[in-house]
Amino acid sequence: MKYYTTVFNFLLIIHFSVGIDYDGWLNIKIEHSLNCNTEKFCTRGNISLKSIRSGSSVIDQISFTKEHIEELEQIASIDGFYTIKTVCTSPDNKETEFLSSMKAQSFLDSGLSDVIDAWLLPNGDVMAVSFQVHNSSQALSFGNNNKIHSKFYLRYVEQAPVPDxxxxxxxxxxxxxxxxxxxxxxxxxxxxxxxxxxxxxxxxxxxxxxxxxxxxxxxxx
Structure with missing residues (x-):
């Protein structure tokens, strides 16, 4: 099952709840469209949570190489978007894919810093994963160790009442x-x-x- 979102979706219409009815682990595989050779998407990193109720996560991501930066600059030169795909896996082995994007130039200007939000329903299902640029003073050095600086947050969504x-x-x-x-x-x-x-x-x-x-x-x- 695939859902397509942008970084601007859901931000004006989501209502927050104070908790979640379900607890369990969650794994979010992150892929992007940079330096992937013949593949459309290739691995950028992974986010793992032992408990979605606690929200504690471990983020493991690659460092950008010179080739990554050059390709990102090419996309930025035409005012293009840097595209990310996430694959969310839950204990019932249910996989859900989401697409998000941000301006390539903005990502470069931020020093490869972004904010990742995963939006969860009270039953634990992921309904969206969005990426947005994080304002950072991190200087971008064009070497072989350009790390991605990400902040990850779980957002809980309250379902609106359905008329009977x-x-x-x-x-x-x-x-x-x-x-x-x-x-x-x-x-x-x-x-x-x-x-x-x-x-x-x-x-x-x-x-x-x-x-x-x-x-x-x-x-x-």
Missing amino acids: TASYIQKLEREREAREKGEVKDNRSFLAKYWMYIVPVAIFVMISGATNPEPAGQAAR
Whole structure:
């Protein structure tokens, strides 16, 4: 199963929860599209967590070579994106893939520093993994040991309540059947029930009285 995300997705619509219902290990394999020869993606590193509830992680990543930097600069020269793929594996051997990206020039300017966010549902399922540039004063030396500086965070997602449409439809159906059978009692007052009949009669009486006044009594002789 593949999901495609960008670094800007989910940041405005996610609600955070205070915990998670499930605990277990999680492994996130990181691949990128730099210096991969004939392959589209090749290994960049790995993030492992013994407990997603604790959030403690171990990050192991390669160092960029001169060839990595040169290719990244070529992508930056055309204002392109540096693309990363993550493969998340959980205890049930379920694998989920995500794609994320960031501006190649921004990644160079940051000194190869990024922030990795993994977004988890309360049941422990990973719904997204995103990468974004981390503002860093780390100077980038074009040698053979350009390390990637990453910060990793688990983000817990609270699922929005789902409307119980079926129950609402059943309630409307029961009310309709009750009205058809005459089982629904009308507790309104007499005026509330028959005002549409009373008001016209009252108006008619008032108009009749105004147009036909009683004649004055004859003077006494």
